Amino acid sequence: MTGELEGKIAFITGASRGIGLATARELTEAGARVAIIARDKGKADEAAKDVSGSRCFACDVTDVDSVTEVVGAVQAEMGPIDILVNNAGDTRDQLLVRMTDEDWTYALDVNLTGTFNTIRAVARGMMRQRSGVIINVSSVVGLVGNAGQANYAAAKAGLVGLTKSVAKELAGRGIRANLVVPGFIDTQMTADLAGEARKHLAERILMGRLGEPEDVAPVIRFLASPGAGYITGQVIVVDGGMVM
Numbered sequence: 001m002t003g004e005l006e007g008k009i010a011f012i013t014g015a016s017r018g019i020g021l022a023t024a025r026e027l028t029e030a031g032a033r034v035a036i037i038a039r040d041k042g043k044a045d046e047a048a049k050d051v052s053g054s055r056c057f058a059c060d061v062t063d064v065d066s067v068t069e070v071v072g073a074v075q076a077e078m079g080p081i082d083i084l085v086n087n088a089g090d091t092r093d094q095l096l097v098r099m100t101d102e103d104w105t106y107a108l109d110v111n112l113t114g115t116f117n118t119i120r121a122v123a124r125g126m127m128r129q130r131s132g133v134i135i136n137v138s139s140v141v142g143l144v145g146n147a148g149q150a151n152y153a154a155a156k157a158g159l160v161g162l163t164k165s166v167a168k169e170l171a172g173r174g175i176r177a178n179l180v181v182p183g184f185i186d187t188q189m190t191a192d193l194a195g196e197a198r199k200h201l202a203e204r205i206l207m208g209r210l211g212e213p214e215d216v217a218p219v220i221r222f223l224a225s226p227g228a229g230y231i232t233g234q235v236i237v238v239d240g241g242m243v244m
């Protein structure tokens with residue numbers, strides 16, 4: 001299945017580790033050239049060593065000016081963006097009554113507004129090209145909720161409406177938009193979970209194990225590929241059968 005993204009430019013946020021880095025590797029293997037977007041340029045540079053042909057750019061997706069600037073820089077240095085993967089995300093867990101305004105706003109800003117910021121900045125070029133693929137990354141928590149994650153769940157649920165609206169608005173310009181919804185994936189985001197809790201969680205997953213970034217990245221690769229050319233506005237759950 002190599003080469004289906006030959007000549008394509010992909011812009012992946014939060015790509016210095018975890019699911020984002022696995023996606024950068026996967027899209028590179030498919031022939032794309034990847035712009036690794038990360039808050040920390042040092043970490044991005046380190047990650048890029050591993051991903052041939054990629055370039056690194058520093059950007060905080062919550063900062064509109066930084067997003068506009070980096071989209072311009074990628075277009076100038078690499079060419080028009082064909083694939084946008086909105087993978088950057090973060091949690092600020094707290095029980096509802098203890099959740100501060102700052103906790104709430106942080107989760108909404110990173111996970112939902114950050115995704116909107118990059119879509120708005122990249123969509124203009126895709127509309128001119130009359131082609132493009134947008135893949136947003138949500139969470140099963142956005143579909144079923146989770147105690148202690150009201151802010152994150154609300155933001156990730158918001159991505160369902162955002163993705164479907166983008167799909168409806170941009171289909172006429174040849175642009176597809178889909179939402180990938182990972183279950184419990186073994187990355188830095190879930191590293192704090194203790195052994196016993198991990199075991200209990202795995203028991204609730206039909207496949208009997210936590211997911212790996214490499215379980216999610218090939219799905220993103222497929223959605224980016226011409227083989228998924230008739231798929232748009234969809235919510236694709238990748239959770240080993242945890243939520244049905």
Ligand code: NAD
Pocket residue numbers: 013014015016017018019020037038039059060061062086087088089090110114137138139140181182183184185186187188189190
């Ligand atoms: P991770 O923490 O390893 O990766 C998240 C990346 O996003 C990091 O590189 C981080 O620096 C970046 N990021 C955070 N805030 C940013 C900002 N403001 N601007 C730019 N980059 C920013 O975790 P991961 O598991 O690889 O997460 C990737 C995506 O998958 C996230 O959107 C996350 O919400 C989602 N997700 C993860 C899981 C899981 O179990 N790990 C489950 C469902 C969904």
